Every structure is written in structure tokens, then in C-alpha cells.
Amino acid sequence: MKVYVPRDYSACAMGADEVARAIEREAARRGLSLDLVRNGSRGLYWLEPLVEVERNGERIGYGPITEEEVEGLFSAGFLEGKEHPARLGDPEEIPYLRRQKRLVFRRMGRTDPLSLDAYRQQGGLAGLTRALTLSPQQIVEEVTKSGLRGRGGAGFPTGIKWKTTLQAAADRKYIVCNADEGDSGTFSDRMVIEGDPFLLIEGMIIAGLAVGATEGYVYLRSEYPLARRVFAEALEKARAVGMLGDDILGSGKSFALNLYIGAGAYVCGEETALLESLEGKRGMVRPRPPLPAIRGLWQKPTVVNNVITLASVPVILADGAEAFAQLGVGRSKGTLPVQLSGNLKRPGLVEVPFGITLEELLFEYGGGTASGRPLKTIQIGGPLGPFLPPSLFPVTLDYEELTKVRGIVGHGGIVAFDDTVNLGRMARYAMEYCAGESCGKCTPCRIGSTRGMELLDQILSGKKGPEAAELLVDLCDVMVNASLCGLGGMTPFPVLSGLRFFPEDFGYSKEEVEPLLQKV
Amino acid sequence: MENGKVERKDELEGILQTFARQANGLIPAFHAIQNRYGYVPKECLPEVARAFNLSQADVYGVLTFYHEFRHEPAGRHVVSACRAEACQANGSATVIERIRERLGIDFGETTPDDEVTLLPTYCFGNCACGPSIAIDGKLYGRMSAERVERMLRGMGALE
DSSP states (O other), X not given: OEXXXXXXHHHHHTXXXXXXXXXXXXXXXXXXXXXXXXXXXXXXXXXXXXXXXXXXXXXXXXXXXXXXXXHHHHHHTGGGTOOOTTEXXXXXXXXXXXXXXXXXXXXXXXXXXXXXXXXXXXXXXXXXXXXXXXXXXXXXXXHHHHTXXXXXXXXXXXXXXXXXXXXXXXXXXXXXXXXXXXXXXXXXXXXXXXHOHHHHHHHHHHHXXXXXXXXXXXXXXXXXXXXXXXHHHHHHHXXXXXXXXSSGGGSSOOBEEEEEEOOSOGGGGSHHHHHHHHTTXXXXXXXXXXXXXXXXXXXXXXXXXXXXXXHHHHHHHHHOHHHHHTSEETTEESEXXXXXXXXXXXXXXXXXXXXXXXXXXXXXXXXXXXXXXXXXXXXXXXTTSOEEOGGGXXXXXXXXXXXXXXXXXXXXXXXXXXXXXXXXXXXXXXXXXXXXXXXXXXXXXHHHHHHHHHHHHHHHTTOOOHHHHHHHHHHHHHHHHHOSSHHHHHTHHHHHHHHHHXXXXXXXXXXXXXXXXXXX | OOOOOOOOHXXXXXXXXXXXXXXXXXXXXXXXXHHHHSSOOGGGHHHHHHHHTOOHHHHHHHHHHOTTOOSSOOOSEEEEEEOSHHHHXXXXXXXXXXXXXXXXXXXXXXXXXXOEEEEEESOOSOGGGOSOEEETTEEEOSOOHHHHHHHHHHTTOOO
């Protein structure tokens, strides 16, 4: 008899550890023997902690369950799958999950994330096994054909990046995984590392084989302590069975992988700042060129990819590039693990092919606001993404379509706000955040963010007329066009989009701001 | 994590020896020092600089770049509150306001009785279950002003 309770940072924040202990206690008290498995979260976060029972190969879910409800769960006969107010049936038949197209997250929640046997049984290592039979050029070709684009935010074609590093001649090359998932409203990297860590390891080994790199680093943010523990354990297991090391699965090829912990700096999610930090220095942004693909870590050719990008690779190698490229729309191929959060009834992880509308995500998946008040705006693509009004919710999730309305896909986070939000305050917060996180290398970001904060304070206190708005727009224009990296270059997005769609929150009328906004 | 004075030099030497061998060992060394002492004491810096063959200015520059590293001892309890957007959308402002008001301190400060240090965090990755508060490293989701006050009271931070 198997009982599953997620060991996922969010599920634990909702009491999963306490529920797991209570289940063990109650089972012991009743003299029952059961096999308690700590699985990953399925990402249906409004149902966490989601307890599952496996009987005759079938899973029955119950959630959300509190520590206090555990005794009642036993009394109701949950081990036999019996009725209970929190009974959900087969979790994979819950429409929220059933309607998704899970490729990267296909195993998530099904197994013990630290069991390599379970990983293999559920299709793990198929991508690596195939990659070991291919030449580096063939692997790069496969990834290029899949149309995979960087899931960290920039959306750069992964195959082209890999090709650049493959062609760079050097005695040493590196694969660096950007797991500095700092965007508010995003948690898909965390879920992969906690819930399917071997997938990331497999993806990084394949990347190494593809470009000729034999060493890699995962740069993980310090705010994810559970991910750190799980990944460190996964690394040890992978080394112990020869998945990592000098003879990958008996192929004679080698790849070494290390875990490196950040120290709380948002800018280190920017790839060049990340590399500086990974070298043990201040996370100062480097000017580009040279590209990290040619001169990256310790000046050696380096592939820097986000967790989800690397975790997509084993799927592409296992299923073939065509299967991946068939999904999605236009130049946005495959699936995106969208993260719904903020004021929504059903926040969670929704992996779907590109092309779905924002409306569908917010209402059919998200269920509308949790507060029951009108949904006023969403912020898409992290703290540097714009605020979009409901009139743009029919737009589809697609790199190019979102760009047309000044939106971004970013790392796939969507944060919903009800009508109690004030966009002037959010704009002020964006500037304040940038001022606190700026690395200080370039002036537009370092000084601009502080001036922007002061300007917004004056605007919001009503002490300034429309000329302050003109100044704000000019300042944003400079930051967008003259900053060294995306931190200063995109902080204006939430500011300008707020001003454009919700001028009244700044004390202005549409007529006052429209002429100003035409130039940006 | 326990706050302690750097009384035993050999202990610091041990930490530094482990990490100074690594080309990128400075940040891991600061993590290890903070884990041991609860913060990175200023008096460590000359030895850190020597171990890594860097100037004290370089070492200080790295230390102060990262928010995670504390330069002073923290209180007996550390309360970290998420200030980022997804938690704001779920009403984190009222939770944070209650903490500040009841403890009488702002972010980055410690109560006069050294009981609680309040720190800001910009995202725990618990965005689907916010507002998020961590107390002594344990994360709690769907926090409310009432519940956080109960928790502060429960840990003896409020009289």
C-alpha cells in the first residue's frame, strides 16, 4: 500500500511535512503498514497538500488535507479509496491536469523524485541513451529542428546557441544551468529541481555531449533550500550509478556536474552577472560581445541555459524533434510550463502548447480571482514584465504575438491582480526594486531607477502635473535603450504599461498620457 | 544557525582552507561562515582576504554585493517576509504591516531585546500559495495578519 505526500517547497509551506508525519503516526497507531512516498507536486497548488493512495496501480487523491484531518481520513477508509469530502478521484483525471500537455512535467508528482529506478521506469534516460549514439552535430541539429527557445526569458533559439559553442575551439567548455529563478510568480524551475532532478541532470549531460563540454554547474538561488537538498542528493546518486562521471552509462564519455548556491541577488539571473557570481565575484553584468557562448565562464565557451530549457532537451531527444515542433504555433514551438499565481482561485503549473489565450489560462485554468472581485490586470513575464488589461486577454501565448502588444513570455509566470491594485504603486515598486537590485555597472539602471522612484513618489502624491509624466516617459526611454542588461532595460515595462492602460492610477487622464506614450 | 563570536581562529582557518582551494570558493566560504556564526563578522575579513590572496577591498566588495550575507548578528528568531508581486496580489501588505506594527521594527532591523530580526525576501517560489512568511527557515503559505500575529505570540516575540 503506497501513500504519496508531496515533498515540494510550496506543499510543505501548506503543511505537507506535518501531514506526512501524521499519516505515519496514525498508521502506526492502527497497526497498519504502509509505504509513504514523498513525491513531487503535481502543481495543482490550491489542492496542496494533496495526499494520494495507490491501490492496484490506481491513484486516488485527497486534498487539500490538513494535519488535523488525517485521523478522519483513515476513519473514512481512504486507504481503500473510499468517500471523503476531500476525495478527488484519480488526480490525472482532474480537468486542470487532464487538459494539459505535459512533456517536461510528464513525471511530476508520479514518483519519488530521488528514485533513479522510478525515473527510468517512467521514461527517464531515454533521451540520454539516444544522445550517446549521436554525434555532437546531430544532437545540435535535433535541438535546432525542435524549435526550442530559451525558457529563461530571452527566447533565443537553443540550437543556435549550442552551435556557437560547439564551433568555438577551446581546451575547455562549460554548461551552466541558470536556476536563479528570481522572478516573482515563477516556480517551474524549483518544481523540476525538487520534483524531477534527474531530468535536469540528464538535460545537462546531453548539452555537454552536444557542445563538447565535460563540466557543468547549476547556479541555484539560496532562497530554495529544499531544492538544494534534493539536488545535492540527486547528484550523489547520479554519480554513484555512473550517470555522471568519467564513463556516462558505460559510454566512455565524461561529464562532471556541480551545484553552486547564489546569495540573494536578482541580477544574477542575468547570464553574464551569473557567470561573474559563479566565478566567486560580485554579480556585475558584463558587456556583450563577447557572447558567453564564445567567452563565458573563466573566458571559456559556455552554454548558459535555464532549467526548463535544459529539462526540455531529454524529451526532445527521446520523442524526436518533430514531435516537439508539431506542438505550438508560429515560431513558438513545443509547450510552455506556465505558472499561474497571485489572485486566482486555482493557481498552479499549467504546461500547455503555445497558442493558448491568456483568457483561457486565467479563467478556465485559473478560475478567475480568488477574492471574487474583478480581475483588473495581470503581470506577465516576471517583475520586469508589463501589466496587461483585460482587453488584451484574448492575445495568445506566443513570443511574437505577445511582443506585438508590448508583452513578454519571460519565464512563463503570470500574476493576477484584482481591482484593489494600484498600478501607480506597482510602478513605484518596480523602480524601487530595480534600485535595490541594480548591479551598478551602467548609469541608466543605477541612477535611473532611483530618479524614477523619486519621480513616482511626486506623481503619486499629486504634487506634480503632466510634465512629471513626460519626464517619467523620457527617463524610461533612456533606461530601455541605454541600459547594459534587461534589469534596467525592462524595469520601465511595468511602469509604462501601467501608465498606458491605467493612467488614472497615476492621477492622469488618458488624453494626458497618450501623446507622451507615442514615442516609446 | 547560532550566533557566536569568532573565538576559535582554527575553526575559521578550517573553513577557509576548504574553500580557498576552489577558484570560485569565496561565496561558498561566506555561506559557510554565516552558517557557523549567524553572520559574517567583520573581523574575519583580513583572514578571508589572505586565504584567497585578494585585497580586503575585493573581499568586502563581494560580501556587500549579496543581500543574503548579514554583517551583524541576527536576533534569536528571523522572520522573512516576501515583498514581491505575487504575494502582494494576495494581500501581503496587511501581513507585513501587522508584523512591523507588532514588533515595532522595519525590514533589516532587530527588536531591541534581540528577539526577532525582520528581513525582506523577494520571492520564495511559493507564489501559488502566498502570502509567504518564513520563520527561522521554515516557510508558511497563505499567511494572514491574524495568523502571523498568533505565531509571533507563540514564539514569545510579543508580550
